[in-house]
Amino acid sequence: MERNLLTAAEAARALGISRATMYGWLAQSNAGTLLIRGQPYTVEYLQGGAKGQGRIQLETVEIERIKDAMRVQPCRRWQRRPPTKRHHYPGIHVELGDPGN
Numbered sequence: 001m002e003r004n005l006l007t008a009a010e011a012a013r014a015l016g017i018s019r020a021t022m023y024g025w026l027a028q029s030n031a032g033t034l035l036i037r038g039q040p041y042t043v044e045y046l047q048g049g050a051k052g053q054g055r056i057q058l059e060t061v062e063i064e065r066i067k068d069a070m071r072v073q074p075c076r077r078w079q080r081r082p083p084t085k086r087h088h089y090p091g092i093h094v095e096l097g098d099p100g101n
Contacts, residue, residue: 005057
């Protein structure tokens with residue numbers, strides 16, 4: 001696997017989201033509140049600069065990991081059993097039918 005670095009804009013384009021959404025996800029990830037498909041998620045990224053205020057870069061491996069988290073997998077539908085026929089009724093303790101016969 002290649003470990004090329006992508007800027008936040010390139011990463012957003014690769015994920016099919018806007019750059020603003022990408023920055024929002026990174027902020028939520030830092031706060032521990034990012035959810036992808038209902039699951040908590042942490043995005044790992046690099047930020048250069050002397051005080052950590054430089055350009056944000058993500059590895060291509062991380063982009064693939066995020067894509068896997070976003071992937072929709074169809075659920076198997078459980079087949080239901082047909083309803084069983086009831087030969088008795090709750091609370092009725094006598095034979096059913098015409099009372100004149």
